[in-house]
Amino acid sequence: xxxxxxxxxxxxxxxxxFIIIFGAYxxxxxxxxxxxxxxxxxxxxxxxxxxxxxHGREVAFSKLGERAAHILDSAGALAFLxxxxxxxxxxxxxxxxxxxxxxxxxxxxxxxxxxxxxxAFKVASSLFLxxxxxxxxxxxxxxxxxxxxxR
Amino acid sequence: MSPVPLFVxxxxxxxxxxxxxxxxxxxxxxxxxxLSTVILAVMAILSIGSTAVTHHxxxxxxxxxxxxxxxxLTVLLLxxxxxxxxxxxxxxxxxxxxxxxxxxxxxxFMLMVAGMNGVVVSGDLFNLYVFLEIAxxxxxxxxxxxxxxxxxxxxxxxxxxxxxxxxxxLFAIGTVYAxxxxxxxxDAAREISLRFSGAGAMNPALLLAAAMFLMGFSLxxxxxxxHAWLPDAHPSAPAPISAMLSxxxxxxxxxxxxxxxxFHVFGxxxxxxxxxxxxxxxxxxxxxxxxxxxxxxxxxxxxKRLLAYSSIxxxxxxxxxxxxxxxxxxxxxxxxxxxxxxxxxxxxxxNHAAFKSLxxxxxxxxxxxxxxxxxxxxxxxxxxxxxxxxxxxxxxxSISGVPPFSGFWSxxxxxxxxxxxxxxxxxxxxxxxxxxxxxxxxxxxxEIIFGSVRGAVEKAKEVPAAMYVPLIILAIVCVGFGxxxxxxxxxxxxxARDALLNGAxxxxxxxx
Numbered sequence: 156x157x158x159x160x161x162x163x164x165x166x167x168x169x170x171x172x173f174i175i176i177f178g179a180y181x182x183x184x185x186x187x188x189x190x191x192x193x194x195x196x197x198x199x200x201x202x203x204x205x206x207x208x209x210h211g212r213e214v215a216f217s218k219l220g221e222r223a224a225h226i227l228d229s230a231g232a233l234a235f236l237x238x239x240x241x242x243x244x245x246x247x248x249x250x251x252x253x254x255x256x257x258x259x260x261x262x263x264x265x266x267x268x269x270x271x272x273x274x275a276f277k278v279a280s281s282l283f284l285x286x287x288x289x290x291x292x293x294x295x296x297x298x299x300x301x302x303x304x305x306r
Numbered sequence: 307m308s309p310v311p312l313f314v315x316x317x318x319x320x321x322x323x324x325x326x327x328x329x330x331x332x333x334x335x336x337x338x339x340x341l342s343t344v345i346l347a348v349m350a351i352l353s354i355g356s357t358a359v360t361h362h363x364x365x366x367x368x369x370x371x372x373x374x375x376x377x378x379l380t381v382l383l384l385x386x387x388x389x390x391x392x393x394x395x396x397x398x399x400x401x402x403x404x405x406x407x408x409x410x411x412x413x414x415f416m417l418m419v420a421g422m423n424g425v426v427v428s429g430d431l432f433n434l435y436v437f438l439e440i441a442x443x444x445x446x447x448x449x450x451x452x453x454x455x456x457x458x459x460x461x462x463x464x465x466x467x468x469x470x471x472x473x474x475x476l477f478a479i480g481t482v483y484a485x486x487x488x489x490x491x492x493d494a495a496r497e498i499s500l501r502f503s504g505a506g507a508m509n510p511a512l513l514l515a516a517a518m519f520l521m522g523f524s525l526x527x528x529x530x531x532x533h534a535w536l537p538d539a540h541p542s543a544p545a546p547i548s549a550m551l552s553x554x555x556x557x558x559x560x561x562x563x564x565x566x567x568x569f570h571v572f573g574x575x576x577x578x579x580x581x582x583x584x585x586x587x588x589x590x591x592x593x594x595x596x597x598x599x600x601x602x603x604x605x606x607x608x609x610k611r612l613l614a615y616s617s618i619x620x621x622x623x624x625x626x627x628x629x630x631x632x633x634x635x636x637x638x639x640x641x642x643x644x645x646x647x648x649x650x651x652x653x654x655x656x657n658h659a660a661f662k663s664l665x666x667x668x669x670x671x672x673x674x675x676x677x678x679x680x681x682x683x684x685x686x687x688x689x690x691x692x693x694x695x696x697x698x699x700x701x702x703x704s705i706s707g708v709p710p711f712s713g714f715w716s717x718x719x720x721x722x723x724x725x726x727x728x729x730x731x732x733x734x735x736x737x738x739x740x741x742x743x744x745x746x747x748x749x750x751x752x753e754i755i756f757g758s759v760r761g762a763v764e765k766a767k768e769v770p771a772a773m774y775v776p777l778i779i780l781a782i783v784c785v786g787f788g789x790x791x792x793x794x795x796x797x798x799x800x801x802a803r804d805a806l807l808n809g810a811x812x813x814x815x816x817x818x
Contacts, residue, residue, distance in 0.1 A: 225329065232322040239315065247364055250365045
């Protein structure tokens with residue numbers, strides 16, 4: 156059987172959706188409550204890492220492909236840079252030129268919300284990629300390791 | 307809007323576009339990297355003679371907001387970084403075809419350029435640290451890009467030592483923040499000079515910060531005794547990366563940061579007793595680097611390793627000029643003498659960026675043609691590769707200080723300043739070691755360029771034009787810097803020297 160035991164698999168299938176929702180909440184409300192793009196991105200990445208730990212690489216990659224993660228990784232950073240460029244309209248790089256909206260509402264504080272979303276994509280996909288790079292080596296059985304060394 | 311943020315935004319954009327487009331378009335790296343570096347190089351050259359400006363990120367004025375500052379010193383470094391980066395990309399187009407994963411290479415290269423430009427334009431200590439990390443981490447990966455055992459080992463060694471330096475720098479920044487309550491360099495400088503000028507001694511916490519800054523930045527600049535990573539990292543990296551590392555990375559992350567932090571933030575004030583200690587330690591590090599870098603280089607038979615040790619020695623000369631200038635300021639000597647010493651150091655920095663990147667690129671061309679870096683297996687390259695040998699020869703003459711090439715004039719200015727400042731022993735060492743430099747470059751000429759054709763050279767052919775054109779451009783620069791100093795000196799070097807001398811001007815520029 157690939158991955159961990161049935162109990163771990165069932166429970167992690169159950170919590171993954173909630174972890175992602177919680178991460179999205181941390182990202183979207185980053186300008187109002189503690190949190191933000193980085194923290195939320197780490198939480199979202201941890202959901203995919205949990206999938207990889209419980210089910211193995213293949214299942215995790217079927218949810219978020221390596222190529223898609225690479226594209227999201229660059230796109231998040233580019234989106235953040237573009238938000239910075241948008242400020243040039245106001246005369247300064249990263250100037251907050253978007254509408255500020257009503258205080259304490261979800262759609263407020265101008266560029267902070269889109270910047271948080273961009274950072275979340277970048278952080279979530281990069282951390283997932285870092286973890287998948289660490290998991291690139293497959294485990295050999297102890298016996299074959301010993302035999303390999305004896306040879 | 308001033309163009310200063312573009313120096314960071316353009317390479318950063320290219321760095322993230324390249325891997326994304328690289329999935330569908332195999333040539334994305336070559337095209338985008340060449341395009342963005344040529345734009346950056348043109349922008350850097352156009353910024354010569356521009357007035358010093360500050361750009362407030364997001365419209366928030368310092369000390370609250372983040373400021374990007376472009377003064378004379380920044381322009382000098384921007385020219386060196388971006389022109390060398392463009393020529394290295396030009397060289398890479400052909401040279402790097404032997405490697406796989408090219409979009410990653412160009413992406414990392416552009417990240418490194420973004421980091422260096424960021425260090426140079428940042429007006430804020432913490433942003434300086436962040437950009438320094440961007441440039442360093444990209445260079446760790448680039449050193450190991452070949453992923454052979456040697457290269458991975460060199461990359462890992464560089465990673466560990468570089469991280470130690472980064473921790474030191476971060477700790478020093480934290481200490482400065484704790485004492486002054488600000489991260490903006492101009493604001494910290496004002497705070498330090500208000501509190502400690504005339505007080506006789508500086509706060510011991512600030513002295514600790516200065517010591518850690520000196521250690522961290524010296525490690526990035528590869529001054530002896532912090533040089534251990536360089537002789538492994540430079541030979542292992544692909545040739546264009548060696549040229550970038552030696553030509554500009556150690557200067558923008560090390561020498562520039564030392565200049566900015568010590569001349570502007572801490573200041574060399576004759577009323578503060580500790581500033582003499584700081585200046586003296588710069589001179590000590592410089593003398594050690596000149597002696598050890600030079601003497602060890604003589605014994606090397608790996609061409610790129612010889613060049614790497616030579617970099618240590620030559621950066622020593624740069625720091626010697628700056629350190630003597632700092633000591634003259636700290637002891638209340640004549641400002642004209644300090645100006646001369648600093649000018650010599652900055653001139654040597656610019657020259658070294660030109661001839662050392664030329665030498666490393668030519669080592670890449672030679673390795674491409676002969677397949678070896680071992681000088682014992684070469685000889686008579688003049689007959690087989692005339693253009694590469696001629697440019698190598700010119701750079702070797704220039705770095706060993708033969709008149710009328712550029713290296714002679716910058717070393718001469720440094721030596722005159724050292725003698726006038728009455729450091730006779732240091733001057734003697736610098737002169738003797740200048741001859742040692744000549745000795746190991748004569749060895750390069752004898753073993754590689756002249757003599758009869760032997761060993762691996764027999765099958766060598768001249769490299770394609772895409773590889774020798776950057777060599778020719780850099781060779782012209784080497785000659786030009788030597789002969790045309792009156793034409794460009796007052797436009798590039800003198801604003802940089804004045805920026806370093808007048809710390810108060812910098813504070814006024816940033817804080818208004």
